[in-house]
Amino acid sequence: MSAALHTPSRAAVPFDPAAVRAQCPILATTVHGKPLVYLDNAATAQKPLAVLDAERDYYTTANANVHRGVHFLSEEATRRYEAARGAVRRFVHAAGDDEIVFVRGTTEAVNLVAHSFVGPRLTPGDEIVITHLEHHSNIVPWQLLCERTGAVLRVAPIDDRGDVDAAVLERLLASPRARFLAMAHVSNALGTILPVAAFTALAHAHGIPVLVDGAQAAPHLPVDVQALGCDFYAFSGHKVFGPTGIGALYARREHLEAMIPWQGGGDMIASVTFEKTTWNRVPYKFEAGTPNIAGAIGLAAALDWLSAQDLAQVAAYEHDLLAYGTAALSAVPGLRLVGTAVAKASVLSFTLAGVHPHDVGTILDGEGIAIRTGHHCAQPVMDRFGIPATARASLALYNLRTDLDALVAGLARVRALFPA
Amino acid sequence: MSDLRDLYQELILDHGRQPRNFRAIEGASGDADGYNPLCGDKVHVYVKTDGEIVTDVSFTGDGCAISKASASLMTQAVKGRTTTETERLFASFHALVTGQGDSTEAAGGKLDVFAGVVEFPARVKCASLAWHTLRAALAGRGAAVTTE
Numbered sequence: 001m002s003a004a005l006h007t008p009s010r011a012a013v014p015f016d017p018a019a020v021r022a023q024c025p026i027l028a029t030t031v032h033g034k035p036l037v038y039l040d041n042a043a044t045a046q047k048p049l050a051v052l053d054a055e056r057d058y059y060t061t062a063n064a065n066v067h068r069g070v071h072f073l074s075e076e077a078t079r080r081y082e083a084a085r086g087a088v089r090r091f092v093h094a095a096g097d098d099e100i101v102f103v104r105g106t107t108e109a110v111n112l113v114a115h116s117f118v119g120p121r122l123t124p125g126d127e128i129v130i131t132h133l134e135h136h137s138n139i140v141p142w143q144l145l146c147e148r149t150g151a152v153l154r155v156a157p158i159d160d161r162g163d164v165d166a167a168v169l170e171r172l173l174a175s176p177r178a179r180f181l182a183m184a185h186v187s188n189a190l191g192t193i194l195p196v197a198a199f200t201a202l203a204h205a206h207g208i209p210v211l212v213d214g215a216q217a218a219p220h221l222p223v224d225v226q227a228l229g230c231d232f233y234a235f236s237g238h239k240v241f242g243p244t245g246i247g248a249l250y251a252r253r254e255h256l257e258a259m260i261p262w263q264g265g266g267d268m269i270a271s272v273t274f275e276k277t278t279w280n281r282v283p284y285k286f287e288a289g290t291p292n293i294a295g296a297i298g299l300a301a302a303l304d305w306l307s308a309q310d311l312a313q314v315a316a317y318e319h320d321l322l323a324y325g326t327a328a329l330s331a332v333p334g335l336r337l338v339g340t341a342v343a344k345a346s347v348l349s350f351t352l353a354g355v356h357p358h359d360v361g362t363i364l365d366g367e368g369i370a371i372r373t374g375h376h377c378a379q380p381v382m383d384r385f386g387i388p389a390t391a392r393a394s395l396a397l398y399n400l401r402t403d404l405d406a407l408v409a410g411l412a413r414v415r416a417l418f419p420a
Numbered sequence: 421m422s423d424l425r426d427l428y429q430e431l432i433l434d435h436g437r438q439p440r441n442f443r444a445i446e447g448a449s450g451d452a453d454g455y456n457p458l459c460g461d462k463v464h465v466y467v468k469t470d471g472e473i474v475t476d477v478s479f480t481g482d483g484c485a486i487s488k489a490s491a492s493l494m495t496q497a498v499k500g501r502t503t504t505e506t507e508r509l510f511a512s513f514h515a516l517v518t519g520q521g522d523s524t525e526a527a528g529g530k531l532d533v534f535a536g537v538v539e540f541p542a543r544v545k546c547a548s549l550a551w552h553t554l555r556a557a558l559a560g561r562g563a564a565v566t567t568e
Contacts, residue, residue: 354437355485356482356483356484356485357459357484358459358461358483358484358486358543358546359428359484359485359486362424362427362540362542362543363424363428366424373459374458374459374460375460379460382460388459388460388461388462388482388483389460417424417428417433418433418437418485
């Protein structure tokens with residue numbers, strides 16, 4: 001996959017990470033008296049002023065309910081909400097706005113697809129295929145669905161670097177009972193970039209529809225659902241510099257048309273009588289109740305903010321930053337990187353000999369450095385590597401080499417308290 | 421933030437590195453699993469009782485320095501006490517790490533090294549996991565204890 005997949009950037013100015021950083025106010029704050037070093041971007045990304053301003057502007061000049069009133073504010077709120085749908089469509093390169101469903105986040109998107117698309121197609125003994133590196137949110141909805149339908153979960157293994165075993169995946173997809181493939185675009189615990197276009201083609205060769213969990217990919221990789229060929233693509237707003245509580249599901253129009261509703265309520269109906277209710281057209285059929293209007297507008301602001309950068313340069317910069325961090329951490333005595341796939345994005349997951357990740361995290365926090373420690377909602381990945389947890393630094397486009405230098409210095413502090 | 425040395429006191433680092441009574445007990449009168457789903461820490465606590473007296477207590481498992489040191493110091497503090505005293509000790513320890521008490525005198529004050537935990541709310545569960553698991557082992561509850 002190449003950054004060239006993105007539509008040409010509107011900005012001709014060279015990418016400047018320091019300038020981007022300056023647009024995120026929280027990154028200039030201090031923690032425990034130390035300048036914040038934010039390396040927990042895979043958990044959630046920080047927000048640029050453009051996002052905060054968009055939400056504030058919405059609430060101060062346009063707040064009303066959408067798709068309802070005839071008054072000025074309702075029309076303005078509806079206009080901005082639907083414009084946000086357009087921004088998402090441009091970001092993922094969908095064919096039409098009606099292929100974008102606003103959801104709370106990736107988790108809800110996966111649950112929606114499990115309930116409304118996959119569930120009705122299953123009979124006992126059918127198989128749902130996932131990979132070993134999935135986040136719990138791309139495991140548990142399928143387990144629940146299996147319980148409900150008698151279907152079976154099949155898991156493609158990963159190797160010691162954190163790459164999915166393509167040969168086994170191909171065998172699983174060749175099973176006559178395989179009905180669906182759900183996989184991450186980028187692993188949150190390991191950073192592995194999956195060859196989703198190739199895997200999608202494999203699945204489609206067997207007539208199997210595909211969902212891609214793009215939560216960790218959207219902030220780092222170009223997303224072109226038409227080039228990937230996937231049937232569904234899900235991502236969360238908050239990981240891509242937008243607000244929490246909003247995300248989007250891309251789904252091919254013919255799938256949305258065929259799917260049963262997700263939740264019942266207002267806005268998702270065309271007409272209601274006690275005898276018979278008919279559904280609204282797509283995508284509204286899947287957006288019951290008053291949506292997160294401000295969140296959608298904030299998300300659109302985030303996507304526009306990101307897309308205003310020269311994304312090819314951003315990709316090159318992040319690649320260089322990850323390589324720099326990989327080299328710097330590899331030089332730390334006793335440090336073992338977990339997840340060493342050739343194609344990686346953002347994530348530096350590691351263990352430090354003799355020190356539990358929780359202790360690493362607490363000591364780094366004392367230095368103002370925010371990382372994630374634990375199982376990263378990917379316990380099967382931890383089990384695969386025989387460890388209970390890792391420490392994880394994860395990068396975004398506003399991180400600098402100095403952040404990684406601070407991390408390495410912080411790890412020296414850890415070692416001072418916990419001598420080898 | 422208070423100094424990290426308040427949290428990582430020498431005694432804690434020592435017991436975290438070389439936990440005492442870190443073994444299983446053959447023919448234990450009770451045992452239980454403790455699990456902290458937030459961090460994946462697992463502890464298994466074994467107790468041997470003679471009437472009211474806790475004659476032996478031990479643990480196995482993996483966790484951070486705080487959780488291992490807490491389990492280790494707990495086994496030392498509890499061994500030889502009655503189950504009622506153990507319960508009282510748990511109460512004072514719990515009060516200490518949650519900021520509702522300031523001493524664990526009943527244990528000779530040795531557990532007071534955990535007073536620093538109160539400044540690190542995310543770590544309270546690390547310090548208390550072994551204790552919750554011990555209570556389950558004493559109560560003969562087979563089900564696993566979790567911090568959630």
